[in-house]
Amino acid sequence: MNLDKCRSIVFALAMGGLFLAALFVLLGGASPVARADPGSLFISPTGSGTECSQANPCALQTALSLANDGDILYLAQGTYTGTGAAVITLTRSITLYGGWDGAPSGPVTRDPAAYPTVLDGERARRVVYISGDITPTLDGLIIARGNATGLTEGCPTSSGNPDGCGGGIFAYGAHPLIVNNIISDNVAALTTAGYPTGTTGYGGGLYLRDADRAVISGNVVISNVAGAADCGNGGGMFLFGAAEGARIEANRVLSNYATTTNMSCAWGGGISGGPGGALIRGNLVEGNWSNAMGTGYGAGLYQWYGAAHYVGNVVRGNRGRRAVYLGYSRSCFEGNWVVDNLTNEGLQLYNSIGGGPTLINNVIARSGGTTFAAYGHVAYPLTATLLHNTLVGSGSGYGVYVEDYVTLFLTNTIVAGHTWGITSTYPTSSTIFADHTLFWANAHDGLRGTNPIDGDPRFLNPAAGDYHLGPGSAALDAGVDAGVATDIDGDARPMGAGYDLGADESEPGHRLYLPLILTPFPEDL
Numbered sequence: 001m002n003l004d005k006c007r008s009i010v011f012a013l014a015m016g017g018l019f020l021a022a023l024f025v026l027l028g029g030a031s032p033v034a035r036a037d038p039g040s041l042f043i044s045p046t047g048s049g050t051e052c053s054q055a056n057p058c059a060l061q062t063a064l065s066l067a068n069d070g071d072i073l074y075l076a077q078g079t080y081t082g083t084g085a086a087v088i089t090l091t092r093s094i095t096l097y098g099g100w101d102g103a104p105s106g107p108v109t110r111d112p113a114a115y116p117t118v119l120d121g122e123r124a125r126r127v128v129y130i131s132g133d134i135t136p137t138l139d140g141l142i143i144a145r146g147n148a149t150g151l152t153e154g155c156p157t158s159s160g161n162p163d164g165c166g167g168g169i170f171a172y173g174a175h176p177l178i179v180n181n182i183i184s185d186n187v188a189a190l191t192t193a194g195y196p197t198g199t200t201g202y203g204g205g206l207y208l209r210d211a212d213r214a215v216i217s218g219n220v221v222i223s224n225v226a227g228a229a230d231c232g233n234g235g236g237m238f239l240f241g242a243a244e245g246a247r248i249e250a251n252r253v254l255s256n257y258a259t260t261t262n263m264s265c266a267w268g269g270g271i272s273g274g275p276g277g278a279l280i281r282g283n284l285v286e287g288n289w290s291n292a293m294g295t296g297y298g299a300g301l302y303q304w305y306g307a308a309h310y311v312g313n314v315v316r317g318n319r320g321r322r323a324v325y326l327g328y329s330r331s332c333f334e335g336n337w338v339v340d341n342l343t344n345e346g347l348q349l350y351n352s353i354g355g356g357p358t359l360i361n362n363v364i365a366r367s368g369g370t371t372f373a374a375y376g377h378v379a380y381p382l383t384a385t386l387l388h389n390t391l392v393g394s395g396s397g398y399g400v401y402v403e404d405y406v407t408l409f410l411t412n413t414i415v416a417g418h419t420w421g422i423t424s425t426y427p428t429s430s431t432i433f434a435d436h437t438l439f440w441a442n443a444h445d446g447l448r449g450t451n452p453i454d455g456d457p458r459f460l461n462p463a464a465g466d467y468h469l470g471p472g473s474a475a476l477d478a479g480v481d482a483g484v485a486t487d488i489d490g491d492a493r494p495m496g497a498g499y500d501l502g503a504d505e506s507e508p509g510h511r512l513y514l515p516l517i518l519t520p521f522p523e524d525l
Helices: 003-029 060-066
Strands: 040-043 072-076 078-080 086-090 095-100 117-120 126-131 137-139 142-144 161-165 169-172 177-179 182-184 187-189 199-202 206-209 215-217 220-222 225-227 231-233 237-240 247-249 252-254 257-259 279-281 284-286 301-304 309-311 314-316 319-327 332-334 337-339 342-350 358-360 363-365 370-375 382-387 390-392 398-403 406-411 414-416 420-424 431-435 438-440 444-446 459-461 466-469
Touching: 040 060, 060 072, 060 086, 086 117, 095 117, 117 126, 126 142, 187 199, 342 363, 342 382, 363 370, 370 382, 370 390, 370 406, 398 406, 398 414, 420 431
Parallel strands: 040 072, 072 095, 078 117, 086 126, 095 137, 117 142, 126 169, 137 177, 142 182, 161 199, 169 206, 177 215, 182 220, 187 225, 199 231, 206 237, 215 247, 220 252, 225 257, 247 279, 252 284, 279 309, 284 314, 301 319, 309 332, 314 337, 319 342, 332 358, 337 363, 342 370, 358 382, 363 390, 370 398, 382 406, 390 414, 398 420, 406 431, 414 438, 420 444
Antiparallel strands: 161 187, 199 225, 225 231, 231 257, 459 466
């Protein structure tokens, strides 16, 4: 992908983020007190009648049947169940607020932590079904114990026959705002849907298909499973189809499984899918599994085709063969931390078509024997560009491993702590253009390229995940202008006499840093 295009699109999306952040505040995100009006309906687990007022709340299904576009539904503390295929089905642009304190009069007060509101699928049905050209809002709810087994309408078929999709939330052709919820203990497919083999569950927690302008922000997506019988794709969430303007931001995606079986058809323990137009930013993706035996593809992040923008995510403590897997990707992967994963590879690129990915200002460290790998094919040769990346091993393995029909451009890279720094297994079909690479603590540097630099990068505290450059680093002012104007923290480049190597641009003089891994979300929102 063209670097200018990559950066300009990210900038435009960031500006849109400022608008959306302001919008969330205006919608009540800054205060738990809201004003009741004729468009407000009030709900409790024991509600009855059709008044749906603050003094006389009604049942959830009654309120849903009465609600019109623009109405706000306040749900009191308690557990809500349903019948049929889903606990709730949304076909209008309404807002569901959890955490209402249930007071019969006075200002409407919400506190989802103090007054938990649970939508419970009882392991018998989906929790939320959203369909159509609508923009509903879900805010402050606990969406739990959903089961989409056998609900295959709208599921993809590219990875095998579907067993079900969207255990917690299923959204197709809609533009939902799903913010500040806990999405937990849902499964897309608990058993097979009648196919003998090669069946797949998609999106244990969330399934989003053709969800242009969707906003998924501030949620905790935890302990969900895509497939419990066979293959699984997207334990925490699965993104598919059109996604122009979609934003997956500031979520905590924790301890999800693509599949709980030992099947190798396991894709995306945390987040699967990166369609073009989507911004995947500032998420903590931690402790997820591809499959039960720790193999599969993309334990943290998985992409198969697409041109999403991955910015400022923290991917750590995930288990599988690769922490991040980008297949046929045209994405911009910028300012991410892929650190301390229990995987064989930190990040793998696989094949490309119509242009390859661009990786800028990333730290990929201590995530298996191979920190970065790139594979191509004679029919789908891979071209990728890496600018200002920090690649750190644990004292063995490969820093950069290239195999078959790959053209790789590396500029201003740090490669440290490996047996082999840069290696091409089939040099007759692949080419590596490495320029201004800093090599340190590798048993063999391998392909050094042009203008190599040797010396200690002097990371401030790598044991704690802090890969900022310390005083006396050999990376200071040692690079070349690669067209990258900021670093992993958003600091301007250059600050000194030249461009620093790796993801960090060190400010001259003394500076107090927080560890990279503790500051996962950019401060522009």
